[in-house]
Amino acid sequence: MRSExxxxxxxxxxxxxxxxxxxxxxxxxxxxxxxxxxxxxKGMDVYYGDFRAVKEVSIDFARNEIxxxxxxxxxxxxxxxxxxxRMNDLIPTARVEGSVFFHDRDIxxxxxxxVEVRRRVGMVFQKPNPFPKSIYENVAWGxxxxxxxxxxxxxxxxxxxxxxxxxxxxxVKDKLSDSxxxxxxxxxxxxxxxxxxxxxxxxxxMDEPCSALDPIATLRIEELMMTLKxxxxxxxxxxxxxxxxxxxxxxxxxxxxxxxxGQRTGKLVEFDATDKIFTSPGQKETEDYITGRFG
Amino acid sequence: MTDTRSHFHEELESVEQALLGVxxxxxxxxxxxxxAFTEGDLAAxxxxxxxxxxxDQTYLDVHNRWMNLMARQQPMASDLRRMSMLLHMNTTLExxxxxxxxxxxxxxxxxxLPRVDKIAEELREMGDLxxxxxxxxxxxxxxxxxDEARLLPAMDEPVDRLNRDMYQEVVRAGSDPERLEWAIKAxxxxxxxxxVGDQVVDIGExxxxxxxxxxxxxxxxxxxxxxxxxxx
Numbered sequence: 001m002r003s004e005x006x007x008x009x010x011x012x013x014x015x016x017x018x019x020x021x022x023x024x025x026x027x028x029x030x031x032x033x034x035x036x037x038x039x040x041x042k043g044m045d046v047y048y049g050d051f052r053a054v055k056e057v058s059i060d061f062a063r064n065e066i067x068x069x070x071x072x073x074x075x076x077x078x079x080x081x082x083x084x085x086r087m088n089d090l091i092p093t094a095r096v097e098g099s100v101f102f103h104d105r106d107i108x109x110x111x112x113x114x115v116e117v118r119r120r121v122g123m124v125f126q127k128p129n130p131f132p133k134s135i136y137e138n139v140a141w142g143x144x145x146x147x148x149x150x151x152x153x154x155x156x157x158x159x160x161x162x163x164x165x166x167x168x169x170x171x172v173k174d175k176l177s178d179s180x181x182x183x184x185x186x187x188x189x190x191x192x193x194x195x196x197x198x199x200x201x202x203x204x205x206m207d208e209p210c211s212a213l214d215p216i217a218t219l220r221i222e223e224l225m226m227t228l229k230x231x232x233x234x235x236x237x238x239x240x241x242x243x244x245x246x247x248x249x250x251x252x253x254x255x256x257x258x259x260x261x262g263q264r265t266g267k268l269v270e271f272d273a274t275d276k277i278f279t280s281p282g283q284k285e286t287e288d289y290i291t292g293r294f295g
Numbered sequence: 296m297t298d299t300r301s302h303f304h305e306e307l308e309s310v311e312q313a314l315l316g317v318x319x320x321x322x323x324x325x326x327x328x329x330x331a332f333t334e335g336d337l338a339a340x341x342x343x344x345x346x347x348x349x350x351d352q353t354y355l356d357v358h359n360r361w362m363n364l365m366a367r368q369q370p371m372a373s374d375l376r377r378m379s380m381l382l383h384m385n386t387t388l389e390x391x392x393x394x395x396x397x398x399x400x401x402x403x404x405x406x407x408l409p410r411v412d413k414i415a416e417e418l419r420e421m422g423d424l425x426x427x428x429x430x431x432x433x434x435x436x437x438x439x440x441x442d443e444a445r446l447l448p449a450m451d452e453p454v455d456r457l458n459r460d461m462y463q464e465v466v467r468a469g470s471d472p473e474r475l476e477w478a479i480k481a482x483x484x485x486x487x488x489x490x491v492g493d494q495v496v497d498i499g500e501x502x503x504x505x506x507x508x509x510x511x512x513x514x515x516x517x518x519x520x521x522x523x524x525x526x527x
Binding site for chain 1: 369
């Protein structure tokens with residue numbers, strides 16, 4: 001995350017009027033049409049060299065909702081998540097076919113700056129990864145590298161706002177100059193969330209954000225996500241099916257196809273309202289996974 | 296104390312409030328239904344039937360919300376017991392609404408028939424007793440008061456007695472076929488009110504389960520077997 005964002009430029013992706021779209025319907029039970037979609041994946045395949053890791057994925061991500069990507073190991077859910085802010089670009093052999101729209105601009109189009117994509121589509125990682133700097137600097141960094149030119153007081157306000165959004169301000173306001181490492185695991189992850197929201201992204205990607213946390217810290221992050229969705233569109237990958245149930249509005253269930261040569265390719269099985277997925281899924285494969293009858 | 300599951304707990308509270316609203320409405324429907332039958336007020340009977348459709352809608356809504364909570368939130372301990380109570384309440388309150396509809400339908404079935412004053416008076420007394428039980432159940436629930444819930448079996452006793460004695464009143468109604476027909480229908484009204492009383496006791500038992508962690512039926516003195524003092 002550090003290396004690609006430090007190369008930030010002032011270029012902005014062309015914004016287009018937001019579109020009213022409906023959920024794609026190929027191969028799975030559609031959710032109710034949503035409010036506008038902030039991001040849309042259309043017919044996407046992801047390759048690592050010749051290996052097709054994920055095939056034919058189409059999902060719309062609705063504004064101010066939490067969408068969970070769930071499924072067994074190797075189903076490609078993290079690959080799909082990383083395709084949403086071009087993190088896969090960092091893997092030399094990775095290649096995306098199909099389209100990933102941010103509003104109505106394909107982020108894989110020629111001329112699109114991946115760094116700008118990552119500013120608009122922020123990311124929180126599995127393990128809390130604060131910088132070896134003060135709490136204040138961890139948050140201010142995000143703004144500075146995005147060309148923040150305001151006065152110190154304005155930066156102070158921005159840091160306070162981001163830490164407040166991350167539900168961390170009250171715990172750290174009297175020790176902003178302490179190292180980010182001085183915080184507990186759960187606090188460090190909330191610091192990383194503050195850092196991620198400081199550049200004002202529209203979308204937050206979360207890749208197993210609680211897997212390194214204890215149950216209480218996990219619940220705090222989940223509560224935080226429920227609050228953050230008022231301001232952001234959140235897409236989370238989680239191995240914890242119960243977590244997907246607790247926090248998400250919509251759930252995409254991925255599984256794996258194995259061909260004659262034993263090659264495994266991830267696929268989207270079903271995408272629908274989380275209420276539906278967890279009480280009455282439309283696909284037997286989803287039902288089997290949700291009820292523990294898989295493998 | 297920080298509530299790390301505030302969204303879940305807010306939804307639980309919201310479901311309970313919806314059911315308390317239904318209980319409140321059920322109490323009014325008991326009053327209206329008894330008035331409809333004893334006074335031949337068919338407009339009131341129709342209103343009871345219309346109100347029941349609102350209860351039915353809430354029943355379906357609560358059922359869906361309950362399913363989603365259970366599937367998604369993994370309730371534990373007192374949250375789990377509260378879920379149990381809410382599911383039971385939802386079914387019970389829907390049936391209470393149905394009982395008032397049964398009474399309302401009896402009002403139509405007896406339109407124009409001569410009434411037996413003594414029976415009408417006893418039905419009104421039963422209605423008042425049952426409404427007091429519903430009110431007590433609601434207050435016990437709101438206050439989370441197991442002792443108040445344990446009053447319900449004793450409050451139900453005179454309702455049961457009046458219902459048992461209704462047979463004798465019907466026999467005493469005489470041989471006039473129209474009076475007799477009204478009186479026989481009145482027995483069915485009495486039975487419906489007795490059922491509502493039992494249903495309120497059931498809700499009280501669920502409340503005691505929520506508060507004590509012990510699931511048991513109340514005996515006539517309002518005591519469950521094996522209660523303890525576990526708080527929630």
